[in-house]
Amino acid sequence: MDVIVSPTPKLSGTIQALSSKNYTTRYLLVAALAEGTSTIYYPAHSEDSDAMRRCIRDLGAVVEEDEEKIVITGFGNQPKPVCELDVGNAGAVLRFLMAVAAMGEEITFINRYPDSLGKRPHDDLIEALQSIGVTVEHNDGKLPITIKGGQAKGGKIKVSGSISSQYLSALLFLTPLLKEDSEIEVLHDLKSKVVVGQTLEVLAQAGIEIEASEDYMYYRIKGGQSYQAKTYHVQGDYPGSAAVLAAAAVTNSNIRINGLTEDSKQGERAVIDVLQAMQVPMTHQNAVVEVNGNGKLQAVEFDGDQFTDGVLAMVAAAVFAEGTSRFYNVENLRYKECDRITDYLNELRKAGANVEEKQSEIIVHGRPEGVEGGVEINAHYDHRVIMALTIVGLRSKQPLRIKDAHHVAKSYPIFFDHMKTLGALVEWVD
Structure with missing residues (x-):
């Protein structure tokens, strides 16, 4: 379905922040890898986290859930034999479970989204798994991918981090369960180091010991470890x-979002710093963020690698800032559900934004007077693009029609419900 976003001068109200997708998927996985029963309170509900629920159940975990929590009895280091796994359009779930599949027999990850996840490369993880004895059949590094496990052995492992940190996280989930000790060396560069920090945090909570260098480029992992059954809060x-x-x-507003802790290790917590640098009137205390927006913003420059999944929203805000904004070190945005630089900026231009790109930069020449809008734009089946284009629609002079906006459910199924609650003029259309 499409959504029409009409100019909205004012937002007001209070909402509860969604539970973290990144932490939910990681807690679900470590609970499945544990021997015993774990409880996860306030798990996220999104296409990504639902894909992890579905797949760990297929692999033998017992999953029971109510409105408040999910209780998981894990399969430990012995996933149940299964011919196929469907991860939907969830790249992180695919990569984490490719590593888990190394402990099984033979699992094929099917390609249900050929125009999105099906286009994304996984060569670096494939090469790392092959180096420890895992047989991998693949389509030029892309789905469908078949993992023939059971032969994985620890040792010295090298993995590139220049495309995604998810390859490294996948190996960090797997290697503690191998009989032998392992060393992991990250080659080239490591994108989204903050997200690796989240993986290490969750692993430590699950009782796994990993020795990491200060720059996250080198790891020592003892083999023969076991994940412990624990209680987690998302x-x-x-x-x-x-x-x-x-x-x-970007609007005249008075909104509050509850549940955003100040000391969170999520890299996207930096969006608070970005908006404050834009001189947005706001406060952040007692896990509550309050924004009293006046629609007046100043241009900024920020290293986007620190808050990868928040960059597109900040670019959308910068469209209406006074001056030229620059978000650099963001090349890994090109390897997401779509090319989040070229594809996204093309759609912003259709709406009337003045933007330009370099290989690893997004440059925004702000238009405080607003943009024209009045066009149909393609979000490329990407949940982050859908949300970011919605921001632009609120300050367009004419409505924007966003194609296939239902794909926002990948991470934030009730995004448009929340926006309506705050007063945004949005309408679903067939």
Whole structure:
């Protein structure tokens, strides 16, 4: 379905932040890898986290859920034999489970989204798994991918981090369960180091010991470890909240988002710093962010690698800032559900934004007077693009029609419900 976003001068009200997708998927996985029963309170509900629920159940975990929590009895280091796994359009779930599949027999990850996840490369993880004895059949590094496991052995592993940190995280989930000790060396560069920090945090909570270098480029992992059954509480989600905060920043607003802890290790917590640098009137205390937007913003420059999943929303805010903004070190945005630089900026231009790109930069020449709008734009089946384009629609002179906006459910199924609650003029259309 499409959504029509009409110019909206004012937002007001209070919402509860969604639970973190990144933490939910990681807690679901470590609970499945544990022997015993774990409890996860306030898990996220999104296409990504639902894909992880579905797949760990297929692999033998017992999953029971109510409105408040999910209780998981894990399969430990012995996933149940299964011919196929469907991860939907969830890249992180695919990569994490490719590593888990190395402990099984033979699993094929099917390609249900050929125009999105099906286009994304996984060569670096494939090469790392092959180096420890895993047989991998693949389509030029892309789905469908078949993992023939059972032969994985620890040792010295090298993996590139220049495309995605998810390859490294996948190996960090797997290697503690191998009999032998392992060393992991990250080659080239490591994107989204903050997200690796989240993986290490969750692993430590699950009782796994990993020795990491200060720069996250080298790891020592003891073999023969076991994941412990634990109780986890999922914190509020900064990446999804970034879009709501940016929407409040570009309009006249008085909104509150509850559940965003100040000391969160989520890199996207930096969107608070970006908006404050844009001189947006706001406060952040007692896990509550309050924005009193006046629609007036100043240009900024920020290293986007620190808050990858918040960059698009901040770019949308910068469209209406006074001056030229620059978000650099963001090349890994090109390897997401779509090319989040070229594809996204092309759609912004259709709406009337003045933007330009370099290989690893997004440059925005702000138009405080607003943009024209009045066009149909393609979000390329990408949840982050959908949310970011919605922000632009609020300050367009004429409505924007966003194609296939239902794909926002990948991370934030009730995004448009929340926006309506705050007063945004949005309408679903067939």
